[in-house]
Amino acid sequence: MMSAVTMEEHFYIEQALYQEARWLDKRNFQQWLDWLADDVAYCVPSRFDRKPQGRNESWKIDEELSQTALDLHLSENNKMTLTARVMRLTGNRSFSEVPPSRTTRVISNVEVHRHEQDDCYRVDSVFNLQRSRLQNQRDRFTGRREDVLRRKGAGFELLQRRVILNDTVLRSPNLSVFF
Template sequence: MSTLELVTIDEERAVRGFLLREARLLDEDRWDEWLLTVSERIHYWMPGIENRRREDERGAFSAEHMALFDDGFRELQRRVARFKQPSAWAENPPTRNVHLVSNIEVYAGENAGEYRVYSCFVNIRSRGLDEQYQIAGRREDVLCREGEGLKLLRRQILIPNATLPCKNINTFL
């Protein structure tokens, strides 16, 4: 494992602000604005879990196993377009979301202008009168400087559940 290089306080503050703004945009269903915070080179990956013995070096999360999401920018655009369709029955009435982000650690990335970011999240979703689901996990992100601001270049989403604790994932984590 390589050593993690700390960043300046201003860089850390900018990254934290990026993550908090991202959560607010998603909570407010401002998906088009959220897409503007995503690099067109994005890799958005949420692997499934495979229960393995401790001595198995592959671990629980593996690129060999099924992924719940393995998306690029076009797939994210398609999901946003689907969320906005009045005929999308899974989003009519719309899901109400709260995205919480915590335990944020910010380090210098592999390339200049990149940041390696570790965080934990909780997504609370409610729909109708009594449907409520929670998904919690951790994320490993790479943010990069593009133009005047930061953009999400890579996101790896790791949840502890071998089976999803909800019917679907009608949001971004």
């Protein structure tokens, strides 16, 4: 069962999320990778429109998300694949990022609870990610993040992230950004 955290814990965890957004917006990908736990799980399930058939049918968001091995996630990564994505992104092989995207992330509505693991916290937040490329390409991604942060020394590391995008159809020509 999750329980409340102190204001100080909430503050420091919230600051960690803001720092992460700055690293990504400034393209400090190595700092971001260093912040990720070695056993990180990072998932962006696909979302589909579902129309409940009756009054008593559930309107739960989880029922709109890919969940089984037969469903296709937009992205499902661990530390190794995230590192490979960063290496490709910052190398000379990512033609979808020449020139690099300019991004601004806004993180808000941060809620922090104790996790069932002693050294972990369940952190829910919403995000708005604006990306600009070339002269006229603009993309906006909005949604929620369900994170688990683990204490590491005097700070935290990201152990799990599930990104729930609001859109069912992404109009972006690529998905080379991190949420």
